[in-house]
Each structure stands twice: as C-alpha cells, then as structure tokens.
Amino acid sequence: MFIELETELAALEAKDLRRRLQTVEEVLPGGRVRVGGRVLLNLSSNDYLGLSQDPRLIEAAHAAARRWGAGSGASRLVVGHLALHEEVEARVAALKGTEAAVIFSTGYMANLGVIAALTGPGDVVLCDRLNHASLYDGIRLSGAGLERFPHRDLNRLESLLKESGSARRRLIVTDSVFSVDGDLAPLEELAALKDRYGVWLMVDEAHATGVLGGRGAGLAEALGLTDAVEVHMGTFSKALGSLGGYVAGDRRLIDYLHNRARSFIYSTALPPPVLGAVAAALDIVAGEPEPRRYLLEEARLFREELAAAGLDTLGSETQIVPVLAGENAAALEFAARLREQGLMAVALRPPTVPPGKARVRFSLSAAHAAPDLAEARRTIIATAREMGLTV
Numbered sequence: 001m002f003i004e005l006e007t008e009l010a011a012l013e014a015k016d017l018r019r020r021l022q023t024v025e026e027v028l029p030g031g032r033v034r035v036g037g038r039v040l041l042n043l044s045s046n047d048y049l050g051l052s053q054d055p056r057l058i059e060a061a062h063a064a065a066r067r068w069g070a071g072s073g074a075s076r077l078v079v080g081h082l083a084l085h086e087e088v089e090a091r092v093a094a095l096k097g098t099e100a101a102v103i104f105s106t107g108y109m110a111n112l113g114v115i116a117a118l119t120g121p122g123d124v125v126l127c128d129r130l131n132h133a134s135l136y137d138g139i140r141l142s143g144a145g146l147e148r149f150p151h152r153d154l155n156r157l158e159s160l161l162k163e164s165g166s167a168r169r170r171l172i173v174t175d176s177v178f179s180v181d182g183d184l185a186p187l188e189e190l191a192a193l194k195d196r197y198g199v200w201l202m203v204d205e206a207h208a209t210g211v212l213g214g215r216g217a218g219l220a221e222a223l224g225l226t227d228a229v230e231v232h233m234g235t236f237s238k239a240l241g242s243l244g245g246y247v248a249g250d251r252r253l254i255d256y257l258h259n260r261a262r263s264f265i266y267s268t269a270l271p272p273p274v275l276g277a278v279a280a281a282l283d284i285v286a287g288e289p290e291p292r293r294y295l296l297e298e299a300r301l302f303r304e305e306l307a308a309a310g311l312d313t314l315g316s317e318t319q320i321v322p323v324l325a326g327e328n329a330a331a332l333e334f335a336a337r338l339r340e341q342g343l344m345a346v347a348l349r350p351p352t353v354p355p356g357k358a359r360v361r362f363s364l365s366a367a368h369a370a371p372d373l374a375e376a377r378r379t380i381i382a383t384a385r386e387m388g389l390t391v
C-alpha cells in the first residue's frame with residue numbers, strides 16, 4: 001500500500017505539484033522569519049496586522065490561561081461554555097453590527113458547521129468557483145446540490161437562480177476577499193440578486209476581518225451591506241493573529257446553529273489562552289484603525305508599481321497581490337529566485353488555481369516596514385523582467 005502512495009507522490013513530483021513542509025526556525029520582528037538558516041521577509045503569511053506577535057495578545061493569552069486554565073474541558077453545550085466565550089461572542093457581534101455571534105474552533109469548522117446545518121438534500125448552494133475549499137467541503141458534507149458559477153459571473157449566477165427555483169432552500173455563498181486573486185466579491189450585486197430571487201446570502205470574510213471597513217468588520221461593513229447578508233462568517237486566524245472562526249447574524253440563526261451545527265456541538269470549546277488573545281485582538285482592531293489604513297495604502301502602492309512595470313496582478317484589489325507566472329515550473333522558479341534574494345512568497349499551482357495560471361502570491365502585513373516593501377517591489381520587478389514574466 002505504501003508503494004501506491006509513493007507512486008502517487010512521484011506523479012505529483014513529475015508535474016511540479018508535490019508539496020513539502022518547510023520549517024520556520026524563528027519568527028522575527030518586521031514580518032520576517034528564519035527558514036533554512038536565512039532571514040526572509042515573510043510575504044506569505046495571513047497575519048495582516050502583525051498581531052500574532054503583538055505583546056498585548058501574548059500577555060492576554062497568558063492572563064487567560066492563569067485565570068481559566070489551559071483548556072476549556074468540554075464542548076460548549078456540555079460544560080465548556082466559559083464566561084470568556086460569551087464575552088468574545090458579544091464583542092464579535094458588536095464588531096459585525098449583528099444581534100449575535102457564535103465561535104467555532106477554526107474557520108474551517110465554522111464553514112463545515114454552518115453550511116451543513118442550514119442546507120441538506122433537496123437544497124441548492126450557489127458557489128463562486130474561487131471560493132475557499134472549506135466552503136466546498138461544507139457543501140459536500142451537507143448533501144445539498146452544488147451549483148458553481150464562474151468567478152464573479154453575475155449573469156451565470158442569475159441563470160442558475162432561474163433554473164433552481166424548485167429547490168427547498170437556496171444559499172448563495174461567496175468569499176468577500178478571494179485568496180488566490182486578491183479581488184473582491186461584487187457584494188452589492190449579489191445582495192440585489194438574492195433579494196430578487198428570495199434566497200440567502202452567506203459571506204466568508206476570512207481575509208477581510210480586521211482589514212476592510214471603518215470598524216474593520218469586513219467588506220459588508222465597508223459597503224454598508226451588513227443587513228443584506230444573512231450569514232456573516234470570518235476567522236480570528238488571519239488579521240486577528242490567533243485562531244478560531246465565527247458566524248454572526250440574527251439571534252435565531254445563532255440559536256439554530258447551537259442546536260444543529262455538528263462541528264460546534266461535537267468538538268471541545270476553544271481554550272482560554274486563544275480566547276484571551278482573540279479578545280485583545282478585537283480590542284485593538286476596534287481602537288486602532290491606523291494599521292489597516294497603512295496596510296491598504298502600502299498594498300495599493302505595491303499593486304500599482306508592479307502593474308506599471310508590466311506584471312499581471314490578476315485584478316487584485318487588496319493586501320493579497322498575486323503575480324502571474326503561467327506554468328507551474330515558472331512559478332516555482334520565480335519563488336525560488338525571490339527566496340535567494342531574501343523574499344518568502346509561495347507559488348500557487350493547480351488545483352488551487354486553473355492550469356496555466358500558476359502564480360506567486362504576495363501577502364502584505366502592517367508589520368512590514370515601508371522601506372522593506374519598497375525594496376521587495378524592486379526585487380520582484382527585476383526578477384520578473386529577467387524571467388520574461390512582464391507583458
């Protein structure tokens with residue numbers, strides 16, 4: 001049997017698709033890491049505000065552990081629901097501007113739990129092709145019909161809405177910031193369509209929570225569409241620097257999830273140190289808009305300079321900036337050359353992206369100093385030119 005696994009791995013290797021773990025030996029200030037004995041500017045992390053290293057989160061995690069312990073001891077409905085969970089959920093609801101919120105152990109588990117609770121056989125979930133894998137896994141688990149529409153293709157979505165009228169319940173699901181292209185969902189248009197066809201809208205704000213919107217609540221807040229979205233989902237694992245997923249919305253939705261979301265019911269509650277860190281991160285996001293302004297301003301500069309130099313940034317509008325390389329081998333070589341020059345960025349290959357659209361993705365963070373980002377832009381542009389990746 002292991003021979004079969006080895007053969008499959010060799011086949012991946014032959015297509016430049018084999019993945020390997022790399023060890024981060026040290027996390028350093030300024031959004032840097034030491035890998036393979038070398039210090040690199042980390043342009044691969046989702047720690048968009050640098051909060052994972054913030055002393056206030058670290059101290060809050062310690063304090064919560066001292067007061068409540070290292071673990072929560074049970075699942076939420078048994079006896080694992082600490083006052084700390086309640087406090088974090090109240091703060092999430094306040095940030096999102098909704099009646100209530102519920103937290104899950106990860107964003108992945110939130111998506112599994114909420115989609116499988118809300119839909120089942122006989123229902124239809126309409127899903128943007130570039131949505132996160134956890135949304136697809138939730139749909140598969142639910143047994144609902146899956147209707148994928150091409151990325152941000154509203155015409156195709158509308159046809160699917162017309163064709164699926166006989167379904168019991170219908171749910172449109174979209175990321176708000178797409179992690180492979182760094183672009184945004186057309187949320188206003190999606191909200192109009194869901195009204196017209198009387199279906200529900202779920203928005204995954206994993207990459208937008210803490211980054212977009214006046215309060216940092218995400219794209220729905222930024223566009224004034226909070227009340228147009230039935231299911232707000234996001235994570236504490238990216239800009240909030242810690243771990244956990246949330247769903248926010250109507251009180252009845254949250255009560256229903258307490259009763260029906262299996263990944264909530266049958267899993268141990270998040271541990272106190274994580275909750276302490278999340279509570280501190282929520283305070284910081286609420287009180288300090290400056291880091292997200294800096295991040296978005298640096299991201300705009302990054303996209304504009306790369307595009308002006310002839311690189312294809314694939315329509316990015318956010319702190320996630322991909323650069324198209326084309327073939328898998330080209331993306332791998334681009335990433336390897338950048339790494340030689342002190343930049344850590346990942347090559348994204350199929351099945352994460354369509355064949356022939358392999359790319360290197362850069363994720364910016366407020367932890368990165370402006371001069372380091374300026375130098376990174378020069379290195380990226382010079383390397384892309386050497387490789388003939390400019391248009």
Ligand SMILES: *Cc1c(COP(=O)(O)O)cnc(C)c1O
Nearest residue numbers: 106107108132134204206235237
């Ligand atoms: C990262 C991510 C998730 C999963 O969140 P985790 O907290 O890492 O499990 C879900 N949806 C999207 C769009 C993501 O980017």
